Amino acid sequence: MSTETGPAPELTDGIVTLRAHTALDADAIVTQSLDPQSQRWTTVPRGYTRVQALTWVQENAAAWQDPRGKRSWAIEWVDGSGQSRLAGTIDLRPGASVTVGELGFGLHPDARGHGVMARAVRLVCRYGFDTGGWGRPLTRIHWRAIVGNWGSRRTAWACGFTMHGTIPESHPDPDGGPTALDTWTGSVAAGDPLRAGTPWYAAPVTEADGIRLRPWRASDIDAIEPRDDDPTHWMPGRSVLRRETFATWRLQREERMAEGTAVEWCVADAQTDRALGGVVLFNRQGPIDDVAELGYQLFPSARGRGVASTAARLAIAHALRPVAEGGLGLRRLVAETAADNAASNGVLRGCGFREFGREHAVDELADGSWGDGLHWELLP
Structure with a gap:
């Protein structure tokens, strides 16, 4: 040619x-x-x-x-x-x-x-x-x-x-x-279809019982509080909300939604709109298909008043809502927790999750010992 x-x-x-x-x-x-x-x-x-x-x-x-x-x-x-x-x-x-x-x-x-x-x-x-x-x-x-x-x-x-x-x-x-x-x-x-091959998710605004789920904003950095525990026992260190890493953390969450692998919300007070923590639906392997994992974290001042349970229920509702109605239309939800994380385990039980498995000695503790991990599932 x-x-x-x-x-x-x-x-x-x-x-x-x-x-x-x-x-x-x-x-x-x-x-x-x-x-x-x-x-x-x-x-x-x-x-x-x-x-x-x-x-x-x-x-x-x-x-x-x-x-x-x-x-x-x-x-x-x-x-x-x-x-x-x-x-x-x-x-x-x-x-x-x-x-x-x-x-x-x-x-x-x-x-x-x-x-x-x-x-x-x-x-x-x-x-x-x-x-x-x-x-x-x-x-x-x-x-x-x-x-x-x-x-x-x-x-x-x-x-x-x-x-x-x-x-x-x-x-x-x-x-x-x-x-x-x-x-x-x-x-x-050459030969690839010239159209989107994966979803691009957004974090739709939804609220109930004084709690609002909405997209994260750069200004939410002002609401982030120091942790009063060892968060790396409960979740990967890179996922923990910290002021010094928030800009990178937020960019990575936006990228995950653009890749179709997650829906990330800021959990906020519905009256003041102040950030209280975060809730996420995600897939570790790639774009969300028909199963997603639920995760959440709260700032210390937001704990003990039902915020995590309300946020989790709102996220679950979006996950299970049919696609035609604006949801993800998922078949199944899963979650993982440390066996000794009583608060998180209580949230999952209250939302209808059932424990289906235990892994032994998978979470390293501060004293050098190893704790068990629990696996949870929710079927509509």
């Missing part, structure tokens, strides 16, 4: 059209480049000008003449008023070989929230897998974004990209700082 050179081929799905950039796009390119979100997540030059936009348009056209050049398209979209306008830019960049590409994209602020970019990504991926760009059809297309760029990650997820993890210190700081930023990375292969 010959190397792809020439003007950018037009691609369309009937709603979104990808075409070559022109000088008429310059003003919209400037608006997009000066947008705070564009500047936060990309290395677009600060103080971007129309002259820079026109130069960039020319460079994009010239790159199509280069056998190993970047393949860029303007994204054209018909907005709600029926006006055709520039919605952003998308490109394929040469990867590790002529059969591998790297995807890049940016959306104009006026086009966000309409599913435009997911359509554009699917068009480019199909073009890459069918035609290529550098002489042969592609076998894999990679995606990367600065950690925290949830809009970009959601687009990649919606288009079937598999997430491969986080690469530490792998992207220059867009603001020119001395510290490199972490990036998420993912890819899609």
Whole structure:
């Protein structure tokens, strides 16, 4: 197959059209480049000008003449008023070989929230897998974004990209700082369906008996209290809520929901909305299918007044509620506790869980001895 050179081929799905950039796009390119979100997540030059936009348009056209050049398209979209306008830019960049590409994209602020970019990504991926760009059809297309760029990650997820993890210190700081930023990375292969392959969960707000379950917020750090016990006896140390690790803890919980492996709630006082602890439904092995594990933890001042029981019941109700009614539609719930954790065991019994197994000498105690662990299940 010959190397792809020439003007950018037009691609369309009937709603979104990808075409070559022109000088008429310059003003919209400037608006997009000066947008705070564009500047936060990309290395677009600060103080971007129309002259820079026109130069960039020319460079994009010239790159199509280069056998190993970047393949860029303007994204054209018909907005709600029926006006055709520039919605952003998308490109394929040469990867590790002529059969591998790297995807890049940016959306104009006026086009966000309409599913435009997911359509554009699917068009480019199909073009890459069918035609290529550098002489042969592609076998894999990679995606990367600065950690925290949830809009970009959601687009990649919606288009079937598999997430491969986080690469530490792998992207220059867009603001020119001395510290490199972490990036998420993912890819899609030829033959993969270009649609989400796993759920992306959210933490729906629900409340009862003065307790509210809601998403975690950055400001909840102010409510976190020092523990008055050894929490690592009751749960993995990395799961314990601490002020000094809360930002990382919260990011990891958001990532788990984006991967479909958990639903994480903040347990809050319904009257004051102050955080009291957390409750979670999760799967240790991968995306939640028809079974999930229940977990919870409370700050010391919230204990002894039924908060954990109410929070657990709310989470259980969401887990067992049919999917058609907004729940997870699970077949079975499980839980694990230390045998000597009387409070947690009481919560589970009160919620209808039954003990079905005991593991001996699995929990190391502070004095160096080993305690037993209990396994619980709940069937609707």
